[in-house]
Amino acid sequence: MSNQKKRNFQIEAFKQRVVVDPKYADKTWKILEHAIHEIYNHNASGLSFEELYRNAYNMVLHKYGDKLYNGLVTTMTFHLKEICKSIEEAHGGAFLELINRKWNHHNKALQMIRDIVMYMDRTYVSSTKKTHVHELGLHLWRDNVVYSSKIQTRLLNTLLDLVHKERTGEVIDRLLMRNVIKMFMDLGESVYQDDFEEPFLEASAEFYKVESQGFIESCDCGDYLKKAEKPLVEEVERVAHYLDAKSEAKITSVVEKEMIANHVQRLVHM
């Protein structure tokens, strides 16, 4: 680049970029807030992506990234609380069904929201080391829905109950089970392990303790071993259908412990 060119390199002052309207941030946020409501209310197809993306971009450019981010948290929390209420009101079998439906809807909404605030996600969120929007949406769902006092225990009991039913020979909706348990996995390995897997293993241990006691009273050693093999096969199949693959080793060891190890003495002396 010649020196002359350097000297000729002029930039018009960008003074117009300075926002004069003091209500600018509020006005812009109102547009985006409205859009988020529409997205949660299934009305997204009428929204203009360009307009929303541009507004979110301008907010970040004019250093209102924190306002945008906090607004997002508040608005999403509001909707999740609404969702939570409607789930609480569901009765019987509709409960699990509704959780699954709302979860899917939340995921779609989250995708759209993330797309329109993509610029914030890429710049402001990264530079301030906040939680990225996608993860944020998952955390909000976890804290407001899954961990809600009226849902947490009921959800776990419903799932364990279904597993129990299946173990005792009933047919359950495995697809629905898979979707809901997939939700736990999506929320993070720790959520899956602490809030589902651990109670599941405990319940399984309890179940097979009783089961084995019944068998051992009524069978001889050969029959017992045959009967003990069946649950192993069933549990492996269960993992394949609707649990995380990593649970396989854990559940088989539980079954082995309850069915065999705890009774070794007795089996040997049979």
Place this chain on the structure above:
Amino acid sequence: MVAAKENKSLTVAPFECAWSDDLKFREAGRGCVAFDAFAHNDVTVVFRENVGTQHYHYKKDNSPHYIVIIGSNRNRRLKIQVDGKSVVDEEASDLCRCSLEFESYWISIYDGLISIGKGRYPFQNLVFKWQDPKPNCNVQYVGLSSWDKHVGYRNVSVFPVTHNHILLWKQVDCREVKGDESGDEKFVEEGTGYDYEQWGLGNFLESWQLSDTIFLVGEEEMDVPAHKVILQASGNFPLRSSDGDVIQLRGVSYPILHALLQYIYTGRTQILESELAPLRDLSSKFEVMPLVRQCEESIDQLKLSKKAFDPCRKVTLSCPISHPLSGFMFPSAFPIDVGKLVKLYSTGEYSDIKIYLSDHSLTFQSHKVILSLWSVAFAKMFTNGMSESHSSTIYLTDVSPEAFKAMMNFMYSGELNMEDTVNFGTELIHLLFLADRFGVVPLHQECCKMLLECLSEDSVCSVLQVVSSISSCKLIEEMCKRKFSMHFDYCTTASVDFVLLDQTAFSDILESADLTVTSEEKILDAVLMWCMKAEESHSWEVIDEMMNYSDPKILFKERLQSLDDLLPHVRFSLLSYELLKRLENSNLSKQIPVFNRLVNEAASFLTSGLICPGKEPISRFQHRSSSFKELQYIRDGDSNGVLHFVGTSYGSHQWVNPVLAKKIIITSSSPTSRFTDPKALASKTYVGTSFAGPRMEDGHISSWWMVDLGENHQLMCNYYTFRQDGSRAFTRSWKFQGSMDGKTWTDLRVHEDDQTMCKAGQFASWPITAANALLPFRFFKLVLTGPTADSSTPWNFCICFLELYGYYR
């Protein structure tokens, strides 16, 4: 323990390398270099037996060396090369990514054991090490280099390595295992995240998104989607027939078509040896010529290699990169005919989207897939289910048409051409914003590169003002601040644009260790001007006078508070005592408490040498590390000038001719002779005949004298003197110029038909009045631009003495 420390930061331009005698291991083959670096990618450090050149290119280096590249392959790998051969190419380490903020690293070499770590403390936080089986124990010099992007280095230090450190590392090793605890996050992100850096055409391979044509493959008629514009730019597909949306391929199996499409969409593919021939036939049917050639080459190679035919062995075919500098970028790294693609853009063939710039009533025809492959934002706009997803027209607001045009051209051609645009500078900034807004990373980088090339002291303020809102422009921001602080006098005098900077930026500049200024008074002036948002240049005296009929609240308005933060950056104690007394009695001191406190503090420091108690930083009382020596003109032929000062070894010796002492180099347009003697110009002895004779340069007659102050010295020249020799060939038209590199010159003063010289042996002096007097230069040149007063020797530049004045360092 510190052997050499270079505190200045330095930026290495693409394909360059910085060497210095200081960056050297004390013991050959053993040493450690620690540094901070920031870069988009490829922080490259070279270790050699002797220094290389500035344009050192490690791929062309024949002598033995080691090279460590952090963030190689577009920030994906760590590489170590020995004598040009890659010996380490690692993906899974902390050293794969460079950062746009300064990150600290250290690299040590000990008899061929290369260790690399992160962090400020050498020998701690070891991340990677490798032992050369054939150690090179002679490497000693460290070169700081780059690849295709600028790399900034600072705080570069060289340490010796003792055997103890090696023992230390042995213990570090065992703790390395428990590094990966982020498993939880990966669990969540799987399948849902999109990596902005990796986004590209590959995302659309066999994707139904935005597809507009289908292949029906095999007897079972499996459908495979594709995009017409991509296909047609890569070859010749039957899309024009009546049934253009469907291409029937009965006799072809899916793996073959998949390989063809993968090659087109990603630039590379793998295929079984046995399938090479059908792939060649399919690609020649559709005229994808690069693939045809590659298949044929591979087939020939297989025939020659005589290896047993193995039906399970796979061959990799990858598109030859036509333009090595562009890296893995669309379209140059793809088998796409750029000419064809550009034509599809200009004719609008297969176009599926109209872009309407609402503010300018302008329409562009384009292809969704092209926009989308460059920008995740566009991809989402077309697919995420909002109104644009089912529309063939989109409306864009707040977009400059020139910049948008340039972006579209870039998306189709991969090249940025806008230097001929009117308002080039403004449009480039618009384009930078556009690239940032839509996340077109390569375009963003191109803009930054171009902006850095154009950056000058004149544009630094406006660029800084603009880029500070874009978080991805940190590099440019740093460069601007640096440039500003190093040319503080010029940037605060030539225009008052700097008052538009925000406080953080201005405060960063004031705090910078590079801040170079002729006098603290200049900093005081600048701080006051900034705080009052001055519309024209004022000195503090003028502002002080304004206070007579005003008060601080009216004068400084909303920036009154900022005085408290900014005034402490002025080092009042470096001002003269007389000036401090004047400041003490000024209105400013009476009405602004912080001003009063600082002035009093400095005055008492000067008289007693005591610092007021308190925990305040004492940097206020220190001299600036890079300060100028004031060498002002008093009268013709005085002893206050630069040449004299250098002759006294910077004031420490008796005068010796600086040209003889080789401290200053003077050259001229004609060879040195009895009458053209560089020594004479620096001496005060009168010489009757001394001239620079003419030579031909670029077809023009040219006569000149040039002074080189040496690599580490610069002068902000504000006065110069020369003396006519004994002849009557008086100069009438000439130019006085300055330069940093000896190649590009800035006019300091232009004389047209100047009648000052009228006697033999006469002295004459001229001030440099323009703001250019505040730009530091290493080289100075006097060039004759018109014939002299003596028509018999019209092109002899007759000078027998020369002196320069100003601020020297």
